[in-house]
Amino acid sequence: MRSRSTAEAAVGRAVQRWRRAMQPWRAAGLSGKERRRQLLRRGTVGDLERKFRELRALVPGGESLRADQLFQRTACYILHLRTQVHLLQALSQLYGGAP
Numbered sequence: 001m002r003s004r005s006t007a008e009a010a011v012g013r014a015v016q017r018w019r020r021a022m023q024p025w026r027a028a029g030l031s032g033k034e035r036r037r038q039l040l041r042r043g044t045v046g047d048l049e050r051k052f053r054e055l056r057a058l059v060p061g062g063e064s065l066r067a068d069q070l071f072q073r074t075a076c077y078i079l080h081l082r083t084q085v086h087l088l089q090a091l092s093q094l095y096g097g098a099p
Helices: 001-022 032-042 044-058 067-094
Strands: none
Touching: 044 067
C-alpha cells in the first residue's frame, strides 16, 4: 500500500510540474498585475489591443461596442458581406457576366 501512495505522490508532483511548465508566470510567482506588465513588455497584449482597435474600425458601428457585442456584430457583418457577394455573383451570371 505504501508504494501506491508513493506512486500517486509522484504523479501529483509530475502534474504540478507540467502545469507550471505550461504557465511560466505561475512558476515565476508572478501576480496578475506583474504578468500583464511582462506581457506588455513582450508586446502580446499590445498586439491584441491593436488588433481589437483595427476590428472596431472595420466593423460599422463597432467604435461604441463592448468586446462581446463587437464579436457578435462582426459575425453578423461577415454573413452580410457573404450574402452580398452571392447576390452580386448571381446578378452577374444573370446578366451574362463571367461565372
